[in-house]
Structure formats: structure tokens, C-alpha cells
Amino acid sequence: MLNDDEFIKTCDVPGPTKEEIRAILLYKSNVCHEDIVVDIGCGTGGLSVEFSLKAEKVYSIDKNPEAINICKKNLEKLGNLDKVSFIENDGVNALKNINTFDIALIGGSGRDLEPILDLVDSKLNHEGRILIPCILVDTKVDAVNKLKSLGYNPKIVEVNVSKGRVIDRGIMMIARNPIAIVYAKKR
Incomplete structure (x- = not known):
């Protein structure tokens, strides 16, 4: 990691997506060397980098040209x-040009979560996996409801990570942003 x-x-x-969150997403995805992965809203590429080391192919998608540039630099480096x-x-337009895949990471939907999930469902291989790290409460609710309407059995895990910092009196724990991970497997 x-x-x-x-x-x-x-x-x-x-x-990037925090190290501990990346570890959980890798574990929950059950990624293997034959998998094709889409990373929607790739940002700095934390997930694209980690999945590129384990999967056959990764599509890194972002509408921000600076994010694509930073993601490329991180992939070159790491x-x-x-x-x-x-x-x-x-995400919607990018997915239209990808045939099929095994894992969808939806980290940035730009308020298009429902149409993205519709497209993901239509292109996800049998037993494919969807993982949605959610910062907003609304996103978790929307993700769970949409996945249920598509026939999935979504699961959710809430993750709170704190890092320790040594100070003169002891160790101070500093909370990082909490995140929910909604995930489901195609039946």
C-alpha cells in the first residue's frame, strides 16, 4: 500500500483517497490480475495507481483536465x-465508449450518480463489483436506493480514520474525514 x-x-x-480507504476498497473489490476497472472521478489517481498494480486494465476518468494530468504524473511515479x-x-459520456468491465469505482459522479449507475449496470460483467466511496450522506442514500432499484443487494461500511501525532504530553489523535463505502456485486 x-x-x-x-x-x-x-x-x-x-x-489522494486516504491510504486506509484505498486498502478497504482493494479488499472489498476482490480485484485480480484479469479485471478491467473503471475509476470514475479519478482525481489525483490514488485508486487508479493502486488498481493498476493489481488489475489487467484501468480506465481513469475525470472531467477536470488538471486531475487527468496529476493522475498521469502519479501513475508515472507510483x-x-x-x-x-x-x-x-x-462519467456518463466516458462510460458510453467502454464496452465491459469488472469493477466500477465511482468516486466523483458530478451529481450524475443515477445515470452513471444505470450505465455501469448495463456494462458490468457477471459478478462484477461496484464500489462507491461517499463523503456526503446524501450520496450514500442515493447510492443504496439506486442499487436496490437495479436489483443489487448493497452493503455499506462507515469508516473513520484517525492518525496519531506525538506531542510533548503524549499522542494526539487527529480525525481524518469519515467516509462511507457502498458496495455491491452483480448477481
Whole structure:
């Protein structure tokens, strides 16, 4: 697992997805070397980098050109650039040009979660996996409801990570942003 500090980031493209969250997403995805992965809203590329080291192919998608640029730099530095295709577009339009895949990571939907999930469902291989890290409460509710309407049995895990900082009186725990991970497997 790569350390958060190894990633290039900017004020306009924050990230990466925290190391502990990346570890949980890798575990919950059950990624293997034959999998094709779409990373929608790739940002700095934290997930694209980690999945490029384990999967056959990764599509890194973001509508922000600076995010695509930073993601490329992080893949050159830390990942397997040869396994990644970059698509500078919103999730809906990008998915229209991808045939099938095994894992969908939906980290940035730009308020298009429902149409993205419709497309993901239509292109996800049998027993494919969907993982949605949610910062907003509304996103978890929307994700769970949409997945249920598509016939999935969504699960959710709430993750709160705190990091320790040694100070003169002891160790102070500093909370990182809590995140919910909604995940489901195609039947």
C-alpha cells in the first residue's frame, strides 16, 4: 500500500483517497490480475495507481483536465502507466465508449450518480463489483436506493480514520474525514 505523502496533489486536485480507504476498497473489490476497472472521478489517481498494480486494465476518468494530468504524473511515479487509459470527460459520456468491465469505482459522479449507475449496470460483467466511496450522506442514500432499484443487494461500511501525532504530553489523535463505502456485486 502506497503512503499518502508519495502522491502529487494540488489545491485544485486534492487527494489522494486516504491510504486506509484505498486498502478497504482493494479488499472489498476482490480485484485480480484479469479485471478491467473503471475509476470514475479519478482525481489525483490514488485508486487508479493502486488498481493498476493489481488489475489487467484501468480506465481513469475525470472531467477536470488538471486531475487527468496529476493522475498521469502519479501513475508515472507510483503505478503501472502501461495498464491505464485516461478519459477526460464526465462519467456518463466516458462510460458510453467502454464496452465491459469488472469493477466500477465511482468516486466523483458530478451529481450524475443515477445515470452513471444505470450505465455501469448495463456494462458490468457477471459478478462484477461496484464500489462507491461517499463523503456526503446524501450520496450514500442515493447510492443504496439506486442499487436496490437495479436489483443489487448493497452493503455499506462507515469508516473513520484517525492518525496519531506525538506531542510533548503524549499522542494526539487527529480525525481524518469519515467516509462511507457502498458496495455491491452483480448477481
